[in-house]
Amino acid sequence: MARAAIRRTRREFLKTSATLAAGAGAKLSFPAPALAQRPKLVYWCYQFLKASDEARATFAQEWAKKNNVDLQLTMVPWKEFMPKITAAIEAKATPDVVESGGVELRARGQLLDVTDLYKKAEKTYGGWVGPSSKIMLEPDGRVHTLLYGLQGFMMIARDDLLAQAGLKPPPATWVDLLAYAKKAQQPPKIFGIGQAISNQTDSQVWEDIMKSYGARLADEAGRRVILGDYKQQVWEFLDYFDAVWKSGVLPPGVTTWDNTMNNSTYQSGKVVFVFNPVTISLWLEANNPELLAKTGHYTYPSGPKGRIQPLTYGSRSIMKYTKVPDLAKQFLWDSMEPSKMDREMSVAQWGPVLNAYTSFDVWKKKPFMKSLIDMSLKGHPQGYPDAFNDAWQEQSTNTTISRMLQRIVVDSWSRDKAFAETLDVLSKIYAKYA
C-alpha cells in the first residue's frame, strides 16, 4: 500500500526549521561560554637540545592542563627564530611568550616590561648569579626579558691526548693553548684546534681573543668606534693568529665551517680542543660516554690583558602585543620555580642564573656540569668590554673580526688593508645606531 505523502506548507516548514535551529542554538549555548572563557596562550619554545626541549615542553603542557589554559606550543629551531618572529611581527600575529631573541626584540621595543618579575625572583630566590643582572637590566633600570640559563663557550679538551703528550690541562694562556695543540695533535687524523674562521657566529671566539689582547671595538657608551686606537693590540693578536694559522693546528675547511662543524669534529674524535657550550658533552653522555670520560671542560685561556669569557643566555619574554599579559607573566613566574628548574637543568646546557639554582644536585652529579657554575660566576656579558647594544650585535652577526682574518688568510690582503676595511665596516654599523 502506498504511503500517503506528507505535505507541508512553506510556512510550516519555516516554522519547524526555526524551532529546530533555536533548540540547537539553546543546547549549544551552554558549553560555548565555557570554551570562550578558557584562555589561550601561544608559546614559542626554543628548540636546540632534544632532552632540554622536551623538559620545557612537558612543563608547559602540564602547566596549561593545571591552569585550564589552551596552550599552543611551537618548537622553533634556534636558527629559524629571528626569521620566524620577524615575519610574525610584520604580520601582527605574534606569540604571547617567546624563548630566545630577548635582546634583539627588546632593542626593537617588542617586549612587555617584566621588571616586577625580575625583582620578585631576585628577592625570592636569593639574587641573580654572575653577569645575569647586567644582561637583563637596561640603562633605565627596566627589564624586558627574564633569563633562565646562562650559556657560554667553554674550552673543551681531549685530556687523554694531552696526557699522552705529557701536558697538564688546562693551558693558561692562548699562547699555551697553541703550544699544547701543536704537541698533542696527530695530523691528519687529529688536529689541534677545531675553531671556525668563517661567516658564522661561532667565529666570535676570535673577537674574544682579540679583546683579551687589550683591544676593544667602541667607546664606553657603545657609540663611537675606537678600535683604530688599539692598532698595537690588534697587531699582537694578529701575530698570534698568524702563528695559529701557519702552525697547521686548524683542520682544513675552517673558513667555511658552520656552527655545527666544531661539534661534529670533536664528537668524531678529530680535534684536541674546541670552544663550544657543553652541548657537545651532553651529546657524548648519551652517545659516546668513553669519549666524554676523556674530555675536560675549562674556562677560556687568558690573553696578555686577562680573560674574556662571554656568556650568552636562554631567556623568556612576553611579546607586547599579547592579549593575556597576566597569564603570560604567571607562566614566566611558574617557569622559574626551582624544583622545575632542577629537573630541566639536569638535561640542559645551561648554567644557573639564580642563587637558588646553585644547590641543585646536577652540579654535583656530573663533573662536566660543575664547570657551568664556574663559567656562570666568572663570565662576562656578551660583547664585553664593549657595550652589548644593537650596534655590537650587528657587527657580531656580521662576523666582522672573523671577516678581517679571512681577508688576510683567504684573500691574502695585507694587515693594513684588512684592518682599514674592518674599521670602515664597524664605523658604518655603529653610525646607524649613534
Place this chain on the structure above:
Amino acid sequence: MRESLGGMGLLAPTVLILLGLVLYPFCYAIWLAFSDKAVGSAGQWVGLRNFAYVIAWPQFSAAVFNTVVFTFSAVALKFVLGMSVALVLNQRIRGRNFFRAFLLLPWVMPAFVVYLVWRWLYDPLSGLINYALMDLGIIGSPIAFLSDRSTAMPSVIVAHVWRNFPLYAISFLAGMQTISQELYDSAQVDGASRVQQFRYITLPGLYHIIGVILLLTTIQTANAFEPVYLLTGGGPSDATMVYTMLVYVMGMVNLRLGEAAAVSTLFLPLLVGLVLVVTVLLQRKANA
C-alpha cells in the same frame, strides 16, 4: 557592450587577486628600499640612503660579480649537460624508461638534503671525494673544496648543476619527441651527419622550449639561495657571496629590512636585463 561588461566583471576578481599578490608585494618591497624599516618599526622615508649604504658595503661588489658568474656558469653547464643527457635518452637504448625516471632523482630530492650530502662529499676530513682521491694516490693531502677561494665557487656550481640539470634534460627530451622522425630519415638519405642533424633539425625544433627553459631558469638560478647558504654561507671571505645571501644576512640576520630591500632592488635591473638579453637572442634565432 553588455557582453563585454559582463566579461570584464568575470575577470575582475582574478585581476584583483593578481594585483594583490603580485603588484602589492612588489611595490611594498620598493618602498622598503627607501625606508629605514627594521623589524617591528614602522619605517621612515630615507630617500637613497640605503642604496648608498649597501653600494659602499664591502660584500656588495663581490655579490654582483659572484651572482653573474654563478648564474652564467650554472645555466651554461645545466644546458650542456641537460642537452647531452636528453640526446642520449632519446636514442633506443636498453633500460631507457628506467633511466628517464632515474634522471629525475636529483630534481625531486629536497634541496636541503642534496646540499648537505654535497657538503659531506666535499668535506676535507671525512668526505668521499677526498677519500677517493687520496686512496687512488691522485692527491697527497685533502683539498678543502669549499674553503679555498679558487675552488669554492666551482664546487657550489657543481652541486647546484647536479640538482637542477634534470629539468633541462626532461624538457629537451619532451621537445625532441615532438620532432618528426621523417625529418631525420630524409636527412640521412641526403647524407647528413649526426652533428648536421642536430644542428639543422634538433636544435631549431627545440628553440621555443630552449627559450622558455633558459628564461625561467636564468631567473631561478640568479635567485638561488640554498646552495650557497648550506654549502659555504657566502665564504670563504666573500668568495661565494651572491646577492640572495647578502639579502638574507642584511634582512634576516641583521634585521635591517630597508637595506635588504635596497640590495634586492639594485639587482632588479640586472635580472630584468639578463631576462631581456636571453629573450631577444632567442627571438632573433627563432625568427631567423
